[in-house]
Amino acid sequence: MTDLDFENWTCPLPLRDTPSIVMGHGGGGAMSAELVEHLFLPGFGAAAATGLGDSAVVTAGGARLAISTDSFVVKPMFFPGGSIGDLAVNGTVNDLAMSGATPLYLSTAFILQEGTALSELARIAEAMGAAATAAGVRLVTGDTKVVDSGSGDGVYINTTGLGVVADGVDIAAHRAAPGDAVLISGDIGVHGVAVMSCREGLEFGTAVRSDTAPLHGLVAAMIATGADLHALRDPTRGGVSASLNEIARAARVGVDLVERDLPVPPGVRDACSLLGLDPMQVANEGKLLAFVPAAQAGDVLAAMRAHPHGEDACRIGTVVSEHPGMVVARTALGGTRVINLPIGEQLPRIC
Amino acid sequence: MTDLDFENWTCPLPLRDTPSIVMGHGGGGAMSAELVEHLFLPGFGAAAATGLGDSAVVTAGGARLAISTDSFVVKPMFFPGGSIGDLAVNGTVNDLAMSGATPLYLSTAFILQEGTALSELARIAEAMGAAATAAGVRLVTGDTKVVDSGSGDGVYINTTGLGVVADGVDIAAHRAAPGDAVLISGDIGVHGVAVMSCREGLEFGTAVRSDTAPLHGLVAAMIATGADLHALRDPTRGGVSASLNEIARAARVGVDLVERDLPVPPGVRDACSLLGLDPMQVANEGKLLAFVPAAQAGDVLAAMRAHPHGEDACRIGTVVSEHPGMVVARTALGGTRVINLPIGEQLPRIC
Incomplete structure (x- = not known):
């Protein structure tokens, strides 16, 4: 992926300098992270654990x-x-x-x-x-x-x-490593669209229902394969975009996605088109992202697919040593685009 | 204490039957307890631990x-x-x-x-x-x-x-037992009056400041005496009244107080007179009530008084086997009065 000028790429916005709380501070994206980093952590001082994840x-x-x-x-x-x-x-x-x-x-x-x-x-x-x-x-x-x-x-x-x-x-964001396969346990964007459709009184052809579900059973099945699970994340607020960016930053690795491999169901796709939303930024409440060594990805995927909450699990990308901290998607047209950490709140009050 | 007709005494109100949440449901008194008992516990079903204390x-x-x-x-x-x-x-x-x-x-x-x-x-x-x-x-x-x-x-x-x-x-409300001394670590009603004075723009002669403080050091000093601490409670919402009633009910014992022994500072007394509040129902945020065998009360009180958060500790009453579940105070005039569990909220939004 060489068609982006990573050297001269910068975060699309500098740190926000508002005098007061705005909805975006609760969105699980860049503004939420800034609030933790620049307000809560300095305020808490020595009493705070690093990161407050x-x-x-x-x-x-x-x-x-x-x-x-x-x-x-x-x-x-x-x-x-x-x-x-x-x-x-x-x-x-x-x-x-x-x-x-x-x-x-x-x-x-x-x-x-x-x-x-x-x-x-x-x-x-x-x-x-x-x-x-x-x-x-x-x-x-x-x-x-x-x-x-x-x-x-x-x-x-x-x-x-x-x-x-x-x-x-030992499952932690910082353990994601080059060579890891990036897996998702199923369709993305479902929870956010379900809440949004209900809130706005919209209908999107297909009824979209929230995917809310407990995932510890699925994780136990993945651990039971004996694979060395590096990092797991449930992509809630800020969606898959936020979770992948957080892991890429924490581990100082790049993430390369294949956009067409992202499982976006038709109801979510239609709703997002209509509302101008990016499905990758829409919240999920019953899905997980997993970073596992590529050699073990087959076993882990098989275990996921055998579990009711992972039937549609698939691989969506790879961890690379290039462009650390960045998530890049290869588009259907063969180009690449940077998947940014969402700034603020795309869909407020979603969880 | 025989001048009250305990046999024919009933809770002053039956279970409230409102269709919706009122401020009193958050007051830490009878209505809060009813919400837990009649709504949350049945709703949570088998997943709930008994009591949800x-x-x-x-x-x-x-x-x-x-x-x-x-x-x-x-x-x-x-x-x-x-x-x-x-x-x-x-x-x-x-x-x-x-x-x-x-x-x-x-x-x-x-x-x-x-x-x-x-x-x-x-x-x-x-x-x-x-x-x-x-x-x-x-x-x-x-x-x-x-x-x-x-x-x-x-x-x-x-x-x-x-x-x-x-x-x-093993410190728990149900362990309070007849013969226990009831101790308080210092002046009561201070936090509630401090917040109230600030909220209503009132002045009560003396400036009353919240007693907010961490009490685990004081408790450690009490444990270190080797005494068998039966029950401890920090009387926040609902004040001393609510905490004593909860312990009396949990342990199925009576509590006899000597009203004049209650340490009510002048600022709190004045404010409560002015506002028609009962100091025993006003919240504290840096005080504790302790139930300890009377024979050990002297040692425990000495340890409390040696600690910065217990300098004014004193004994306010005794646990008895009569009138189980009830708290009764001997008044300055030699009579007795029942100290009821507060129904709802005397001072809303106090913590």
């Missing part, structure tokens, strides 16, 4: 544990294929799973707006219970706050998860 | 761990003596400490309203960093969501903490 692997009482936290503010709270309750459980379960952890316990904290219907809250609680049971995690502690009408928006849920990481499992 | 002690990877979660929505975000950042760290550290845990790690999750000044957020992050450093905990993982203007209210923070519980430490 989606999950942390720590040691406590001699145990090797993964911790992950996520707040959910999706709007609307119910959408085709799921609800904020499903997301709140599966999202945190998946962040733990991406460290190779076996999820065990979740805390649940609610910020409720005055006036929220108890019947809606009960539906959400039931969805959380069902999702937790399906994922085999226990809801062990909780908190409820209520904010006055006008100071909230229905239901916000935080879940924080605790899991155990087996000895020998 | 302020913290849970679990086993993971062979380690004995405490987990606690809290969201903070205090308004205003800065108040005399502290900020939402201090509360977010100390509040969760304290919930862990009340299980006898040594707090180790916190996750931090922000829900930010579009338009929040970055300078305010930076001040909050600095307060969190300083509080975490002071408490000796690390901020290891995080999340940021942004909601549109009108759908949030500045900054909401969730922290979830993980700590280690030493073998042999």
Whole structure:
């Protein structure tokens, strides 16, 4: 891939210098990263762990544990294929799973707006219970706050998860290495389009339903192959673009994609065309990206395809030593394009 | 205490039957408890641990761990003596400490309203960093969501903490037993009045500053006496009333207080008189209640008074086998009154 001038390529925008929070700071893209790097980390100072990633692997009482936290503010709270309750459980379960952890316990904290219907809250609680049971995690502690009408928006849920990481499992973004195959577990963009279609009252021909699902079982099946899984990521906010860019930067490697190999289902393609969205930037809630040595990719793909959440798994690219920190796609026309880390928020309030 | 007709005493209100969330559901009193008991626990079903208390002690990877979660929505975000950042760290550290845990790690999750000044957020992050450093905990993982203007209210923070519980430490509400002395670590009602004075632009003669502080050091000093600490609770929302009632109910014991022994500082007394509040229902953020066998109370009190966060520790009551589940105070006039679990929210958005 030599038709891009990598030497003179720069980040399309410098650091944003706004005096206040804008929606983009919550998009999981460049602005979110800047907020962590330039505000939270300096503010937290010595108390902060480096990076403050989606999950942390720590040691406590001699145990090797993964911790992950996520707040959910999706709007609307119910959408085709799921609800904020499903997301709140599966999202945190998946962040733990991406460290190779076996999820065990979740805390649940609610910020409720005055006036929220108890019947809606009960539906959400039931969805959380069902999702937790399906994922085999226990809801062990909780908190409820209520904010006055006008100071909230229905239901916000935080879940924080605790899991155990087996000895020998070392899955981290920085381990992605040249020669790795880049795999995806199935169709992309489905969750974001499902929420968007519901929110905007749009119809895209085919009904698109959220892919919300717990992925730790799929990860366990991948680990069981004995392959050396280098990095895993569930491409939620900011989509596949954000996740691939984060891994490329963390590992200081390049990622080369073959654009036509990206599994974009027709409903997502149509919706994105209509709305001017890039499917690679649309959120997923039941998919994972895996970076594994190419020689082991066949075994891992076979294990993924044998699992209900990985039936459509496929290879979409390769890690290279060229253009470190950058993700480049070979287009259908034979050219190449840079897949940037999304700047801000393409679809706000998507999870 | 025989001048009350315990046989015919009933809870002042039956279960509330509102169709929607009201502020009281977030007050840490009876309505909060009802929401957990009648909505969250049935909704979560088999996935829920019994009780869903302020913290849970679990086993993971062979380690004995405490987990606690809290969201903070205090308004205003800065108040005399502290900020939402201090509360977010100390509040969760304290919930862990009340299980006898040594707090180790916190996750931090922000829900930010579009338009929040970055300078305010930076001040909050600095307060969190300083509080975490002071408490000796690390901020290891995080999340940021942004909601549109009108759908949030500045900054909401969730922290979830993980700590280690030493073998042999068994501190739990249900262990309170007849013959226990009930101790408090210092003046009550300070935090609530500090926030309220700031919010309403009131002045109460003396400046009242929040008591926000981490209490695990104090707890460690109490444990080090070798006393058998039965139960600990930091009386935040719902104040001393709520905490004592919860422990009385969990342990099926009665609590007898001597009202004049309650340490209510003049600023709090004046403010409560003016506003018609009960100091026992006002939130504290740097105090604890301890239930210890009376024979060990002297040693424990001495250890508390030797610690900066327990200098004014004193005994306020006794656990009895009569009137189980009820808290009764002997008044200055020699009568008795029932200290009820607060129903809803006396001072909303206090933490």
